[in-house]
Amino acid sequence: MSENRRQILEMLSQGKITAAEAERLIAALEREPSAAGSSGEARRNDPLKYLRVVVDAVDEHEGPTKVNVRVPIQLLRAGVKLTSIIPPRARSEVNEALRKEGIDVDIGKLTPESLEEVVEQLRDLQVDVDHERAKVRIFCE
């Protein structure tokens, strides 16, 4: 039992608070992040550093193959800046081709800032492919 909970129960037993108040206080305590929760929150605030790709494959003829790739997330951000290399004429052609494929994105408006949201979502991304001949894991850390 935590110290706070004990204090609430003591106050209740001493008649300083009513049962309803005690219940409300305990409920409020439970809503507070626990120590583990707060460390999880801290982890959530840590910036993502790497995109990891781990492949563990077995080929009947060639044998096992392991691949372990770690790419800095900053490299993705920097990669977005490379869109500036695309000349405006080619950019509109790329946009048109994307639109035909059902992707309505203007690559000219793609900025490292707009990528932030995507990168933030990568935190929860985990791809696990479990095939009889290969296991693939893609995640961020």
Place this chain on the structure above:
Amino acid sequence: MRPPLLAVVHILPNEVRRGIRLWVPLFLIWLLLLPFLLVLLPVYFVVCTVVDIDPFKTLGAFVAVLGNLTGTHVEVESPQASVFIHVY
């Protein structure tokens, strides 16, 4: 952000007893390339003008990509060979 200073490249074919183990001092390569880059700079600006791209943005993008390569790690182990690349 700093440019990568060192790359470790190991290529070890399993059939060969000794493979390639390289420690590539990238900082020396940058230093050696710098005079060439300065000489090529006017050509670069001309090319950018011809193909209608912003030379400064492009330069910035390349510097950003180069600067963020640090920490890249590639490791492949197969029955034929093992490859290990790490950029410091």
